[in-house]
Amino acid sequence: xxxxxxxxxxxxxxxxxxxxxxxxxxxxxxxxxxxxxxxxxxxxxxxxxxxxxxxxxxxxxxxxxxxxxxxxxxxxxxxxxxxxxxxxxxxxxxxxxxxxxxxxxxxxxxxxxxxxxxxxxxxxxxxxxxxxxxxxxxxxxxxxxxxxxxxxxxxxxxxxxxxxxxxxxxxxxxxxxxxxxxxxxxxxxxxxxxxxxxxxxxxxxxxxxxxxxxxxxxxxxxxxxxxxxxxxxxxxxxxxxxxxxxxxxxxxxxxxxxxxxxxxxxxxxxxxxxxxxxxxxxxxxxxxxxxxxxxx
Amino acid sequence: xxxxxxxxxxxxxxxxxxxxxxxxxxxxxxxxxxxxxxxxxxxxxxxxxxxxxxxxxxxxxxxxxxxxxxxxxxxxxxxxxxxxxxxxxxxxxxxxxxxxxxxxxxxxxxxxxxxxxxxxxxxxxxxxxxxxxxxxxxxxxxxxxxxxxxxxxxxxxxxxxxxxxxxxxxxxxxxxxxxxxxxxxxxxxxxxxxxxxxxxxxxxxxxxxxxxxxxxxxxxxxxxxxxxxxxxxxxxxxxxxxxxxxxxxxxxxxxxxxxxxxxxxxxxxxxxxxxxxxxxxxxxxxxxxxxxxxxxxxxxxxxxxxxxxxxxxxxxxxxxxxxxxxxxxxxxxxxxxxxxxxxxxxxxxxxxxxxxxxxxxxxxxxxxxxxxxxxxxxxxxxxxxxxxxxxxxxxxxxxxxxx
Numbered sequence: 001x002x003x004x005x006x007x008x009x010x011x012x013x014x015x016x017x018x019x020x021x022x023x024x025x026x027x028x029x030x031x032x033x034x035x036x037x038x039x040x041x042x043x044x045x046x047x048x049x050x051x052x053x054x055x056x057x058x059x060x061x062x063x064x065x066x067x068x069x070x071x072x073x074x075x076x077x078x079x080x081x082x083x084x085x086x087x088x089x090x091x092x093x094x095x096x097x098x099x100x101x102x103x104x105x106x107x108x109x110x111x112x113x114x115x116x117x118x119x120x121x122x123x124x125x126x127x128x129x130x131x132x133x134x135x136x137x138x139x140x141x142x143x144x145x146x147x148x149x150x151x152x153x154x155x156x157x158x159x160x161x162x163x164x165x166x167x168x169x170x171x172x173x174x175x176x177x178x179x180x181x182x183x184x185x186x187x188x189x190x191x192x193x194x195x196x197x198x199x200x201x202x203x204x205x206x207x208x209x210x211x212x213x214x215x216x217x218x219x220x221x222x223x224x225x226x227x228x229x230x231x232x233x234x235x236x237x238x239x240x241x242x243x244x245x246x247x248x249x250x251x252x253x254x255x256x257x258x259x260x261x262x263x264x265x266x267x268x269x270x271x272x273x274x275x276x277x278x279x280x281x282x283x284x285x286x287x288x289x290x291x292x293x294x295x296x
Numbered sequence: 297x298x299x300x301x302x303x304x305x306x307x308x309x310x311x312x313x314x315x316x317x318x319x320x321x322x323x324x325x326x327x328x329x330x331x332x333x334x335x336x337x338x339x340x341x342x343x344x345x346x347x348x349x350x351x352x353x354x355x356x357x358x359x360x361x362x363x364x365x366x367x368x369x370x371x372x373x374x375x376x377x378x379x380x381x382x383x384x385x386x387x388x389x390x391x392x393x394x395x396x397x398x399x400x401x402x403x404x405x406x407x408x409x410x411x412x413x414x415x416x417x418x419x420x421x422x423x424x425x426x427x428x429x430x431x432x433x434x435x436x437x438x439x440x441x442x443x444x445x446x447x448x449x450x451x452x453x454x455x456x457x458x459x460x461x462x463x464x465x466x467x468x469x470x471x472x473x474x475x476x477x478x479x480x481x482x483x484x485x486x487x488x489x490x491x492x493x494x495x496x497x498x499x500x501x502x503x504x505x506x507x508x509x510x511x512x513x514x515x516x517x518x519x520x521x522x523x524x525x526x527x528x529x530x531x532x533x534x535x536x537x538x539x540x541x542x543x544x545x546x547x548x549x550x551x552x553x554x555x556x557x558x559x560x561x562x563x564x565x566x567x568x569x570x571x572x573x574x575x576x577x578x579x580x581x582x583x584x585x586x587x588x589x590x591x592x593x594x595x596x597x598x599x600x601x602x603x604x605x606x607x608x609x610x611x612x613x614x615x616x617x618x619x620x621x622x623x624x625x626x627x628x629x630x631x632x633x634x635x636x637x638x639x640x641x642x643x644x645x646x647x648x649x650x651x652x653x654x655x656x657x658x659x660x661x662x663x664x665x666x667x668x669x670x671x672x673x674x675x676x677x678x679x680x681x682x683x684x685x686x687x688x689x690x691x692x693x694x695x696x697x698x699x
Contacts, residue, residue, distance in 0.1 A: 003513055006538070010505045123337045124526045126560045128680075134539055141539030215534070216502040217526065217560055225500065260506035266468075266496050268506075 002139045007261040008254055013146040015253020016153035017208045021230035022237065022245035023157070024204035030177045030240045031197030034084070037105030039205050039230070040223025041112035046072040046206020047218045048120055051127050061129045065152065065210045069203045076202025077195045083108065084198070085191070109223075116220045127213035149211045156207050157246060160200070164242075173197050225269075229256075232276045238289020247287060251275065324625050327365045327617060330386030332379055332397035332407065333421070333606070335371035337525075339555055340399070342594040343606040344369050347396065347421075349593075350610035360617045363624060368392065372403050374524070379403030383410045392416065393622070393632050396609055399602060400524070401425030401470035408436050415630065417637040421609040422602050424550055425474040426662070426698065434660040437640050439609040440601075441550070441650075442666045443471070444698030446571035447478030449671040449691045450520070450547050454569070455487060458545045459517025463493040465507050465531055466522030466549075472499075475522035475549035478698065492516050499524070504531050508538045521548040528552050528568075529560035536564050545569065553600045558676055558683030565679040571671045574604035574649055575687050578672075586649055598683070604649040611648055612667075616640040643667070652692045663695035 021043055028036045036042075050068035053059055059067065087100050131144035164170035175183040176193040184190045208226070209218070216222065229252055237248025252272045259271035279287060329351060335344040348367045355364045368390050372379035379398050386392040387410070395411050395418040398404045404423035411418040412433040419437045420428055426444040429436060454462075462483065466476040476494070483489045492514050495507045508531070511519060519540065521531045528548045535546065545567070551557070552570035561568075576587050576598035586607060590599040620639035622632045641664070646654040652670025657663075670692040678684040 003509060006509045007506055010503075010509070010538075014503060121338065123556060124529075124560060126529075126562060128562050134537070143537040143539070145537060215537070216530065219526075222502075225502070257506050261510060264495075265501075265504075265507050266498065268501065268503075269498070 003261070004258075005140060007257045009140075009142065009146055011254030011257030012250060013149040013253070014257065015233075015250035016149050017212045017226065017249075018229050018233045018252050019246045019249025020153055020156065020204050020208035020211070021226055022233040022249045023160070023242060024201035024208075025230055025234050026237075026240055026242055026245040027204065028198055028201040029234075030242070031173065031201070032080075032084070032088070032194055034101045035105070036201070037102065037227070038108035038112060039201070040225075040227030041109045041116070042072065042076065042202045042205040042223075043209040043226055044116060044218075044220065044223040045075065045112055045209070046202070047127075047209030047213045047222065048116060048125075049206065050210030051125060051213060051218050054127065054129070061214075065207065068210045069156075069206050072206030073199040073203035077199035079108065079202070080195050080198035085195075088194075113220055113223070120218075120220065122220055124217035124219040127218055129214040131214070145215055149215075152207070152211055156204065160204070160242075163200075169196070173200075229269075229272055232272045235286055236276055236279045238286030241286065241288045244286055244288035251287075325363060326624065327360070327363050327394075327622065328390055328392040329365060329367050329613065330382070330390055330392040330395045330397075331367060331369045332372045332382040332386070332395070332403070333369075334374040334399040334403070336373040337554075337556060339596060339600070339602065340371070342596055343599075343603045344371070346590070346594060346603065347606045347610050350607060351613065354614060360614060361622075363617075363622060365617075372398055372400075374398075374400040374403060376403050376406050379407050380410065383407045387411070387414050387416055391626075391629060393624075393629070394419065394613065394636050396421055396613065398423060401428065401474060404428055405470060408433055411435050416633050417640060419609055419613060419640065422605050423471070425470045426478060427474070429662040429665040432660045433665075435637055436660075437656055437665050437667060439612060439650075439654065439668055440605050441571070441573045441668050441671050442662065442698075443474040443478045443550075444662070445666075445669055445671050445691075445693045446550055447475060448482050448693065448698060449571040449673050449689070450569070451479055451482040451486070452691065453673050453689050454518050454545060454547060455483070455489075460487055460489045461492045461515070461517040462489075462520050463511040463514060463516040463518070464491050464520045464522070465493075465495050465497065465504060465511065466520075467497050467499045467501065467524065467527045469499045469524055469527075471524065471549055471551060472522035472527070476520060479520055482698070497523075497527075499527070501527070502530060503534070505534050505538050508535050508540060511535075512538055512540045516544055518545045518547055521546060521552075523549060523551065525551045525554045525557045526560060529557045529565070532557075532561045532568055533564040542567065550601070553674065554602060555596075555598065555600055555683070558679045558685075559681055561679055563679040565676045565683065567675060569673055569675040569688060572601045572674050573651065573668060573671065574599075574601040575672060575674050575685060576600070577674075577685060577687060578649075578651075582647075583649055598685075608648045608650060608654070608668075612640070612643060612646065612654065615643060615646070651690050655695075662699060666695070669693045669695060669697070 054064040135142040172188045233248035233252045237244025255275045260268040333344045335341045348369045370382040399422040401423040422440045424443040464476045466472040547569045553572040558565045616639035620635040641658040643656045650668045654667040656667045672690045673688040
């Protein structure tokens with residue numbers, strides 16, 4: 001039984017990282033109607049920024065995490081403002097679906113990867129955070145790094161929930177996500193809200209990157225694997241649904257961990273996609289997703 | 297002509313394309329050596345440059361027997377497809393007389409097939425997989441210590457000093473598989489002991505904790521880790537995170553000797569043992585002179601065995617070239633390649649940086665072509681950027697060992 005609990009704890013810690021990235025993807029999708037394929041690189045960029053703040057500014061881990069979230073969020077705003085905005089405007093409004101945005105997402109992913117490569121090189125960099133000794137709970141040994149990931153992830157999610165549900169800014173973001181034209185007519189600065197939504201989505205990716213950095217190290221190619229899992233998580237939970245992204249992320253993490261523990265670790269990546277297929281067969285819109293409908 | 301400028305540009309582009317596509321004409325009278333190494337890591341760039349510097353240094357003294365050396369140095373990034381492309385370029389475009397490399401076994405293995413088919417001598421500088429010389433190629437030599445020796449250095453020392461309950465966790469790269477399989481085979485053959493646990497992970501995996509938890513529940517005495525350097529660092533670090541106690545001896549493939557492992561894993565690396573061909577803590581004057589040279593010229597504090605083997609390979613190449621009768625014309629290319637192969641095969645009792653002598657011979661067998669048969673067992677005593685280590689044991693083997 002202890003072994004199962006251990007596996008679930010590991011799954012939850014990895015799942016929390018997937019959930020944060022999936023949350024960012026879902027937030028950007030709900031706000032901008034675009035699937036952001038460069039989000040894995042935002043996660044990577046956030047991890048590098050966190051590492052640089054931690055090492056060069058010699059700040060403790062928590063301030064480094066918070067500062068990395070803010071800086072990456074601002075970079076996200078800049079990216080949206082300078083690049084994606086042009087495409088959305090070219091589409092005749094605030095939203096343009098289609099190949100242009102998908103291709104530019106892939107392009108942005110390559111650009112960010114190469115920028116990171118030029119700055120930090122290809123080799124993995126250690127993120128040496130002294131989390132302290134593992135906590136003993138009965139027969140369980142709970143590493144502090146997992147405790148950090150899960151609790152920091154939960155705090156960030158609570159923060160996001162409060163921002164979206166309890167502030168005027170959040171209300172404006174939700175209004176823009178729901179219907180941009182009506183939001184505009186209501187006096188909301190729609191372009192600013194889109195930038196903000198994109199920035200918050202990127203900040204969530206950065207949080208995930210900084211949280212996993214001490215365990216998996218930080219390297220240029222770290223984004224691809226997590227992006228695929230995060231997409232799976234977002235789809236399992238219901239694409240565009242924020243609670244769904246969290247649930248999907250945690251489910252993917254736990255299923256992956258249990259599969260690796262009880263079946264075979266060699267095919268660890270497959271379990272997430274088996275889960276994805278099963279969920280889509282039973283509920284094509286995802287566990288917490290709503291029936292697809294045309295957005296205004 | 298309506299657009300003379302465009303036409304002129306097109307003509308220029310066509311000529312340039314044609315020139316680029318045409319095979320480069322090899323210069324007569326020059327010994328051409330193609331080197332393919334994993335240089336994507338910082339140290340890779342440095343030992344790659346060191347190999348080039350060492351070989352081309354003879355040009356300042358008038359060359360070897362009056363013949364200049366030209367080195368074509370390419371990075372294969374530890375990727376088989378790039379390694380194959382490099383070797384094909386060396387052979388067909390640069391018309392090299394000799395190929396040196398690579399570091400990763402997964403790259404050297406397919407390269408050997410090409411050099412064998414094209415009859416070009418290849419000296420493998422750092423790859424350890426035992427199958428490289430088991431292919432039976434008459435054109436292949438190896439300076440690095442084969443995994444069939446390395447595995448036994450670990451196995452013998454650890455089974456006698458630590459225990460025989462071994463859990464194996466390794467990634468799907470050739471070196472990782474070779475390390476674990478050879479170790480397991482030795483334990484079965486010598487002690488009739490089966491693995492306590494065995495699991496193979498993808499090379500791209502970052503999270504090994506599910507396996508490590510299972511291993512923890514089995515109470516092993518030794519945790520054997522096979523893989524490339526970042527996988528080794530991750531597994532070692534994660535093994536402590538899941539609570540595998542320090543008394544469980546961590547032992548890993550020779551890639552652990554690379555500096556990024558202690559730098560990445562930090563203090564988790566303390567106590568990690570690995571077999572290597574060289575340690576910067578080797579007190580012999582020849583070793584300390586080499587360490588000093590690398591420190592001063594390449595700014596590397598503690599050169600690992602990738603450095604030493606690259607350097608050693610360059611010295612062996614120079615020795616072979618000195619003893620080979622070369623004409624170095626287009627027409628003599630095939631004969632020159634055969635002469636270099638024969639000169640390499642005649643190297644006997646070469647004493648350099650390796651812990652023991654290097655001996656090659658003519659038969660295309662591992663006994664003849666695994667020239668370096670002495671391994672050392674090293675353990676880290678400190679992690680991080682200022683990592684430190686000590687030599688635990690030095691073990692030499694017969695040529696037939698492990699076959």
